Amino acid sequence: MQDVIIVCAGSYGKEAYWVLHENNRQAKLKGLEEPYNILGFINDKLDALDGYDINEPILGTIQDWYPKGDEKYVMGLGTPKDKKMLAEKLMARGFQFINAVSDLANVSPDIKMGIGCLITMGSTVGCEVELGDFTNINGSMIYSGAKIGSYSTTTGFTVVENATVKEGVYIGSKAVITNGCTVGAWSQVAVGSVVTEDVRPGVTVFGMPAQEIG
Amino acid sequence: MKDLVIVCEDSFGLDVKMIAEGMDAYYVKNNRGHLFDIIGFICPENVKEKLQFKTLPFLSTIEDYQVSDNMVFAMGIVDPGRKEKYIRLLKEKNAEFVTLWAPWVLAPLTMKFKEGCIIAAHSIKENAEIGEFVTMFHSMAGGAKVGSFSSIMSYANVTTADIGEGVYIAPNCAVMENVVVGEKSVIFPNSVVVKNVKANTKVSGIPARKVKD
Structure with missing residues (x-):
């Protein structure tokens, strides 16, 4: 059983918690040892879990926390820029991140995945998909052959066909990235957008078909 | 084997x-x-x-x-x-x-699929009529009629629609109750189809409208 602490107790931190918690429950139902001992969260706001049905505590603040033993960490942040900044800062302090992949996700065994990834229940990740470090696949459909760069985040009902999403991209709910497109690094695809052409780095696109805005 | x-x-x-x-x-x-x-x-x-x-x-x-x-x-x-x-x-x-079906498909045990289908839909009800060589990939089929050779892709919802032969329904679409989609039509991603679609027509948008060539 692996000791695990979740970094951040916001919405993505809670998603990460439920992935680990549900994986434990699934193991127990099968008569297996629970894989995770969830020690708690670290978060700069110590009351972030007030009112939530989560028993595990906030152990301390992120700014003051250092690894204590063999515990591993799960990244609970969704915004790409913040995720990268925090991941680099914490890894420099010796934090060791692991992937959290829901047993209720449909994930091909032959995907390539970096470290610190989160794949929530309801996601499908097809064959030969490549996920960089600290990617979040949150209730999304990633078709076989797609590539998702480090620190990128896909959200509910996003569909990425056989496309390439570069580093640090945020894809809003129900967006569709169609076959063959490349979404440039650090860009954003707004909710419900349909990307039919390559997206330049660093821009925001919106609409059907998606066009640059702002 | x-x-x-x-x-x-x-x-x-x-x-x-x-x-x-x-x-x-x-x-x-x-x-x-x-x-x-x-x-x-x-x-x-x-x-x-x-x-x-x-x-x-x-x-x-x-x-x-x-x-x-x-x-x-x-x-x-x-x-x-x-x-x-x-x-x-x-x-x-x-x-x-x-015909291939994913193990998590929710369909009546008595349902028999026709030749060459790829069924990975989230739910299929007993009154659904599915033709030959239909692809349903992570979509909601419910009690729809789906004509042969049609493809209904991720998160598309066609639960009570009448889909003709050779129709392509892209990801995240919704085809509303009892709408008829004519044969060989294309529904673009994220569209919501609220009216019947004539055969050989491409539609897109919310609500879906004919796409100009």
């Missing part, structure tokens, strides 16, 4: 492979033995140079492939027109197509 050949023109062939593996594993887990040995893929001549997979070997172009006994085919082409074209080509060589 039969040799399974996947027919594809892009990496959707790997998605079909994943469904086939899941179905085979389900049979093994329920002590019914292996269904298939997935031996590789065949593809159209015009894509063979750019289609390479690490986990699924290339066998031949569709045009050159020699069909043999103890071999079945799974149709991994989603474009309805090309799907039908290559099915007819392979049928001329006496190819037999198999």
